[in-house]
Every structure is written in C-alpha cells, then in structure tokens.
Amino acid sequence: MRMNRRAALAGGVAAATVGPGVLRAQTPVRLRQGVDALTATSDDVAAFGEAVRLMKRRNDRLSWANQTRIHHRQAQHNNSLFLPWHRQQLLHLEQIVARLTGHERFAMPYWDWQEHRYLPDWVTDRDSPLYERDRERGVETLDFAAARWAESPYTARLAADDFATFCGRQPRGMGMVEGYGHNHIHQLIGGAMKHPRTSAQDPMFWLHHSNVDRVWATWHGARGKDLYPPEWTAMTVSGFVDPDGREVGALPVGGTLETRPLGYDYDRLYPFPVFSVPQPGPPGATRRIPTGGRSWTMRAEAAGGGRMSLTLPDEAVARMRDADDTLVIAGEGAVAYASEAGLEDRSLEVRMTAGGRERSLGSSPTFVHLPDPGEGHRGHGGPYVLPFRFGEEVLNLLAAGDGPAAVTVFAEDLAPELGRPDARAAWMELTLTLTETRWT
Template sequence: MKIDRRKALAGAAMLGLYPGAAVAQTARRVRRGASSLSATSDDVVAFGEAMALMKRRGDQRSWSRQNTIHARNGQHNNGLFLPWHRLQLAHLERIIAELTGHAAFAMPYWDAQEHQTLPSWVTGTDAPLYERQRARGVDVLDFSAARWARSPHVARLTSDGFETFAGKLPDGAGMVEGYGHNFIHELVGGLMKRLAAAANDPIFWLHHANVDRVWATWHARQAANIYPADWTARRLGGFVGAQGEDTGDWRVGDVLETGSLGYVYDHLYPFPVFSAPDSGPPGATRREPLGGVVYQMRADGEAGRDRMSVTLPAEAVTRMAAADDSLMIAGAGSVAYTATEQLLDRSIEIRMTCGGRGISLGSSPTFLHLTEGEHAGHLGDYSLPFRFGEEVLNLIDDGSRPVTITVEAEDLDPGAGRPPAQGAALDLSLTLTESRWA
C-alpha cells in the first residue's frame, strides 16, 4: 500500500494497547474528518486494505470477530455507551496498524452535520470501503437535512449534565446516543439498522469516531468532577488487541482522555451551541431565580399498547399561558418500552399537543440488543430522554385548553402489520421558576 513510511516509523511504538499502562509513542495519532481525505489518503487505504485482510481471516483478528464483539457485548441504552465504543474503536485501530504496517493509522471520522454527504471513498461500487447493503440513495443523501427534518433535538455540548448527555445506569440512553447516534444507523440502513450486524459496515466505524469526537468536545468543557465515582469505577472488557489477544479489563475512569489511548482529533466538534442565549431588558445579562414549583407526572403502560400520555396540571398551564420573560420553564422526562422484537424498526415519537396543534419533543429510531452475550438475561427497558423549555409557549394558547404529552412507538414498516410495542412508562418533571433580570 502507498503510505508515508516516515509516519509509519514514527508511530511504530504505538501498537500495544493495555489497561493501566501509558501508551509509548513519539507522536499521537490524529483522527481526521472525512472531507479532508480521499481514496488515496494513507488512513483510507489502510482501512480498506485491513478490512479486506480481516474478511479473509478466521481468527481473533477477523472482521466478523469485531462485529461479534459489538453485537454481544456492546453497551447501548445506558451510561457505558460512550466509553465502551471508545475502547472498541481504539483496539480496531491497533489491529489495522499491525496488519497493514501503517503504524500511525487513525480512524477517519464522518460528521453528518459538517460533512453532509458520505465520502465517495465509501459509496462508490469500486470504493475501498464500499458495502452493498445500504439504503437506496444513501450515496447522495444529505444526512444533515434528513436528520433535522425528523427531529430538532440534540445533545447540548455546553450545558448538558452527565446523565442527560451520556446516559444512566443500568438503563437509559443519553441525548448523544438517542438523538445523535441512532438516526445515522437508520438513515444508512442495511447492516447499520441492526445491532447484530452494524459493525460489518465500515460506515459504523467512521460514525462512531465522530460520536467519540462529540464526547471529547463535551468532556473538554466540563469540570473534573462531572463523572460519578461509581461510573468511573466500572470496568469493561472483551476487546481484542493488535496480536489477537484479550487485552483485559479497562477501568472507565482511565479512558476519559483520548490522549491516554494515543490519539487526538484534528479539531473538535464545531457546533457546541444549539439554543439561543437569553435576552431580556436593555442592560440585563442574566435571570436570577426567585423560587418555583416542581410538578411530577407519570403514566404506566397498558398491556398490549404502545401509546402513553400525561396531561399537564391546569395550574401549570395557566401560569405558562400568562408567562412573560421572567418565567423559566424546564421540562425533563423519559419514556420506556419493553425491549422485545416488537420494538425493532420503530421510532419513538414524543409530542406535546394543545387543542388541534402540536410540536415534537423528541424523535428517535430504536437501536437495541436482542442477542445472547453480556446482555442476555437483562435486556431491561429501552429508555429515551426528552426535554423542553420556553419554546412550548409557542403552542400554549390562553391556558383554557389541556396540554398533553403523548409518546408512541411508530412502526417504520407499517405494512408489516405487527402488533404494537409494549409501553412501560412515561415520566415527566416540569419545573416553573420565577425569576428577575439582573
């Protein structure tokens, strides 16, 4: 393969990856954006060559083995989603480096918001990373437009707390998984739509490199104590090293910095702010809370039904209808469904309605484990967060009509005639805080 041998020699000491040990290196590997690369770029050539080699192997370094690791042991719909995928991706990088001799190999990332279409070196039938089992038209799809058309909800890299961003334990996706990650799997289609096969498509790895980059961006903006101690103490294992060996267990707290695994990104995620700043009277810069009230609501699922709904208290609706810019509104909720085959090929749709009008509070295609392995015996519930703020004032009229939040698991293949998914619970906490501008 045509690679820069000087870079390869500079990175030759980086092939080992073991928990608890500093990475020996003369330079960090740099993960670069898809739009800055071509079919002849060293990292693209190495990835394509390694994938072809791994598909011919039948040992621990085979391509199918990487998919099996993800299908059986991958962490999804919980707070270990980010560190688990970071570790699998870092280990694959080392395998590729070893098999191809390109020791400085770094996985390219594909950001659907910054690089709106897939690179040609992934989609062309003669491309090194081509996969035939993808959705029709994926080679020309504007992923950014398609994703925003479905849902305006995303992780907030400047303000999301840990559980909101990363997820909960034992069950519960974070915003980055539920609203950033899942949509790409659905839109790419084919192998990517099924957790049991997703890692067979090379787009999977480019996508997860970008998910990891989003985490790195959020991490850089947080205080050192943002991570719960019980989370950082968790251990993850089952990964395959550069020589096909089991690399042992990894403590989550040891992989919070990409540098500890020997890589950096060419630049961090460039879209950190997704909500408009507060604006108030002339000269005012912030709102100071004066006190407020919290309303808690819950609806349990009914047997054989996927639809669940809660109605906001009339008192809260009346206050919001009369609100000026001194009222601070914070709604935070979660929806849960029983994780069964009936939940595959669904999209969790959360809406707030008032009279005959409605707005979306969340939309996310499902992506869940239904396989043997580490998750066997504990599928739990499939849980998705949602939130809202002052934007709901555009929906509420004079306060005389009820305001309802409804969730449904919409079937993405309605012609199949399947029975509905089983709703488990809809929980909502609504906080109304009086404030003054200062």
C-alpha cells in the first residue's frame, strides 16, 4: 500500500471540532468495510498493521499499550454509556492510525461473526502485525456462527428493542447488544480478549467493536432517533487521546449518535434486522390489535451462593398453557451479581424450568470491568447486571407438563479446575406481561 508520508508529516487527517467535542465530518466520508472484502494487502488492513507495529514501539500516549490502558481505566461497561464510549475510542484510534501511516482515508474494518464466521487469515497469520499470541487455542479454525454463545437469539432485535433494552441503563445494567453479542465474542476469542484490562491489546478487539458499532448504527436508523432520553444525550464520555497525543476533554453523547457527522459510514448495515422468526397469523391477517391484558412484577434477593430463582404466578402459567396465537407474552428481566474477581470466567445461565424440563432464556459469558486496586473509576462499581427476556418461544416448554414454572439463574464456572467458590448472586427481577389480542 502506498502511504502519503507528506500528509502524515503535515498533520494527516484533519479533524476539527464544532462546539464542545463534536467532530466535523471529513470529506469524503471514510468507509468501514467488512473483512470479507479485504485482504492482507488492502489499504485499510495494511495501514492498521503498520500502525500497530509503530505504536508497539512507542512509550508515549500514542503507544499501543496506552490504548490498552485507556480501555482498562476509562471504558464504560455495564451501563448505557457502553456504546458511545466505545464509538469514541474507536474513532480516535482511527485518527491516530491515519496520522501515523499517512493513510488519510483509513477506516477500521469490521468483523461480523455471523456473516464472516471465521477470523480473517490476516489476523491469524503469525507473521502479521495483527496477530495476537494470547488467544484461545484453536480459535484460528473456529466457526463462530456455530459456536457456543454466538448462536444466541438474544443478541438484539434491531427493529424492535427500546432504548434501555438495546443500549442499557444508568447507573447499572447492560443492554442486550453488550450482554450477549459483545460478551460472546470476547470469551470465544479468549486470551487477552476475555478481560477489559487486556482486551484492547488484541487487534481483533477493534475489528469486533467496529461491528458492535455497526449494530448500533443499524438500530439507530431503525429505532433510535426518537428514543434517546434527553438526560442521556446530555451526558459525556471521556478518556481519549488525539493524534497529537493530547488528552481529549469530555465529549457530549449527543454528538456521538450519527456516524456521518463523525466522518465515517459503513459499506452496508447489519443484515439481520430481527433475530426472531416472524409470528404467523391466520390467513390474510397482518397484525394483532391489543384488547386487554395483565402484568406481574417479581423480585428475589439472593439467599447466599450463586443461584437465584423466581416462581411465576400460577394464574399466568395457566393462561400461557392455554394460549393460542392471540396471546402475546413479554418477559423482561435482569439478574445481578457482585462485580468482583470471582465473577470472571463465568457464564450467567438464565433458564425457565417447568415439568422437569428447561429452556435457556439467555447465556452470557461475563466481561467484568475491575479497576486497579485503590483506583476509582467513573462508571464502575456496583453490581454486574445482565438483562434477559422471553416471549412465545416458552409455550412449548410450558405445554409439556403440569406444575409450577420458574426462572432460574446460576453462574457456570468456565475454569472449574481452579476450584473457586460460587460467584455471589445479588438479586433477580422480572416483569411478565400477557396481552390479549385479535388479528386483523
């Protein structure tokens, strides 16, 4: 790839600001492409590799190690700032790559585990600067679309999720895109990727987060524009460095929502707008009109150990067992565990049990952000909160037997050879809404 050294010496990418921290769009807009369209010699791949090589030789604020520290100390997880914070870190790294290599149009490629399935060979080649030796053994040949966790239907519903379900909650509570699709890939790639304190050292971190950002861009186009709470858009994210190595001040979340004003776009948005199968109706019917319903809210506090359970109301279970296609089921819940080292290398398993059988309602490997000892962190602390949900897919389970139904969660130990005590459960809550409808 031919690098524009003159541009690099002259200052590379021009990224002016309009107002406090809102980046002005570059012309033309940089295009982030899927890894399937790129090879080891593609401009963006070559520039990324060259920048990683150069940054690993530095010991200043533009070093590769500093990007890892920034993510460890400053990144937002387990709350609604997860998406805007990571968008800004990725955007600032793109500007650093452009400056160091002279490739002014550099845009971070994205890796979509459902579409691309395998890691690109230009990150698994041991001679590539994008190779990371600290990854899970055998990951080079892993089919991610068929792997544990990555098959989950709970990643996101891009045409239906509301703000809190998709983006997360304040001050604690991750959204579906963070708790499932994001966490799945960190665990499956493994090694450095498993923990926030080291994950950004693997170049796959950046390709993965480019795709997470693409998922947000897809949801934003379908749902987000009118759903962002004003108090959320007024918040700020911080902790970044610019291409000159200077610390960047607090950036408003409201200036982070659109990609094109930030100077980039995607070659195509996420191809799976809904992760659930469309609900069938009577011939000629197109939608269901609500005619009534009822809602129940339940909460359980942990009684010690790592397992919690909520028993569903008998009345609700009886109605679901008698359901036809006019009943809409919406179960929205969350589970919380103590956010501590003992929760690392676990998988939170949420299941519904009835009649001696069970069905998964969510399976998520943990990604626990622990600050350095004695070091405070805005956005860290408090419980680790994972959402879960269910709908009509539980009807077959309920119809298979009589008796009570319950939702249970436990923290599976992914490193049982260590003989660790159980993770500490905190609480579990669920709102179950049954809506009577008619088809039209």
